[in-house]
Amino acid sequence: MHPRLRGFGVAAVAALTVATAACSSSGTTDSAPVSLPAAPAAQQLSGVCPATVVVQLQWEPETDSGPLFGLLGPGYRVDADNGKVTGPLVADGKDTGVKLEIRAGGPAIGFQTVPSQMYVDPSITLGLSHSEQAVAAAAKQPLIAVTTLLRDSPQMIMWDPKSHPDWHGIADIGKTGAPVVVSQGQLYPDWLVSKGLLNSKQIDTSYDNSPSRFVADPTLAQQGFANSEPYVYEHEVSAWQKPVAYQLLRDVGYEGYARTVNVRADKLNELRPCLQRLVPMIQRATAQFRADPTHVNDIVVDVVAKTPKFTPYSAALAAYGSKTLIDKGLIGPDTDGVIGSFDLARVQRVIDGFAPILRKSGAAVPDHLAARDLVTTEFLDKTVTG
Structure with a gap:
């Protein structure tokens, strides 16, 4: 994941579930201890999951990773020096018996990709990725996605509507030869070129x-x-201080899943008992976020505010971001009606679309890579539908 622009001012957050915190000299912010009721036996993760379930984000905390923060219980600790937050892993507000540690990506991990970080650091249980990143990593750092936080990607190309009143979409940009400025390492610009929507000479990776x-x-x-x-x-x-115009990549045929929740392929069997209980919790947290993101918005803004090295993330931006994900249908059930599910035919189309592009750039994409090499629906609770 490459840098995205974020807000420049943080609004104060009303502490709904987290007591007043005090910062230590080590950069760790502790919330007051909270006594939580125990989750029912079927949702107890102690003994079946790692004592601390570690999740690696692609970037700093934002609400597009919101469902994960919905599993973070009160009394969490923010480690500002190391860009992470740790607290009880909760299901419907009840303690599952293990801790959840959410780690920032991007600058916090030297801009490494999540697949590479997962193979460098075996303590990571789950890592977030995009579909095409998993295709790129499949030969040397294979991942298996067990669910997804977003059904569609919020990635877009934007422009100034005053400068270009005749632009109504990405195809219009491609007809003009105007520069399209993206961060280095993005994979989708080459896909846009392959689809004839942009010209390769337009792509500016600066x-x-x-x-x-x-x-x-x-x-x-x-x-x-x-x-x-x-x-x-x-x-x-x-x-x-004025609007921009944009078109989502989704609306020009990009089908990659965003914020897929992955395990290392070589750890799938080891983690299977854990995933059988944990994945449905992530699904339900996603459904709860979609129904009302307010609680998650507050947590994300609070965590960012307690981490000075993070780009500030305002409460207003968090609310806008969550509403956009929901209103534009970027979060929600897949074609089978299940939250966090995958359409295997769609995943295969992503593989077929990106594999030639990646091979052309020198990446070793395995021959005959199939959707079932990248995703599994084994652990999904098919009753989580909204």
């Missing part, structure tokens, strides 16, 4: 997470995320 270039030259197009940049540019970039 995006550095700053709004300054777009503000200075609004004739170019730029990468973004629908749950972030449209709000940030209009409300938090003082030199802009």
Whole structure:
């Protein structure tokens, strides 16, 4: 995952479940101890999961990873120095007997990909990824996705509607030859070129997470995320303060899943007893977030506010981002009606679309890579439908 622009001001958060915290000199912020009721036996994870379930994010905490924070119980500890938060892993507010540790990605792991980090650090239980990243890693760092937090990706290409009133989508940008500024290492720009939507000469991989270039030259197009940049540019970039236009990659045929929840392929059997209980909890947390993201928004903003090295993430941006994910249908049940599920035919189309692009760039994508090599629906609770 590469940098995305985020907010520049953090609003105060009302502590709904977390007591007043005090910071230690080590950079760890402790919340007051909270006594939680025990989860029922069927939801107890002690003895079947690691004592601490470690989740590696692609970037810093944001609400597009929100369902995971819905599993983080009160009394959590924020380790600002190491970019992580640890607390009880809860199901419906009840203690499952193990801890949940959520680790930031991006700069916190030296901009390594999540697959590479999972193979470097065996303490990681679950890691978030995108479908095409799993395709790229399949030869040397294979992952198996056990569920997904988002049904569709919030990735987009944005532009200034005043500078380009005739642009209505990505295809219109491709007809003009205007630069499309993206961060280095993104895989989807080559896919857009392969589909004839953009020209390879348009792709400019110099995006550095700053709004300054777009503000200075609004004739170019730029990468973004629908749950972030449209709000940030209009409300938090003082030199802009007006709407941007955009089109989701989803709406031009991009089918990659975003925020897939993965285990290392060589750990699937070992983790199977854990996943049988944990994956349905993630599904239910996703459904609860979709129904009402307020509680998760508060936790994410609080965790970011207690970590000075993170890019500030305002309460207003968190609310906007969550609402966008929900309203645009980016989070929700798949074609089978199940939250967190996968359409195997869709996964295969992603493989078939990205494998040639990756091989052309020198990546070793296994021959005959199939959807069942990358995802499994084994652990899903088919009754979690909304």
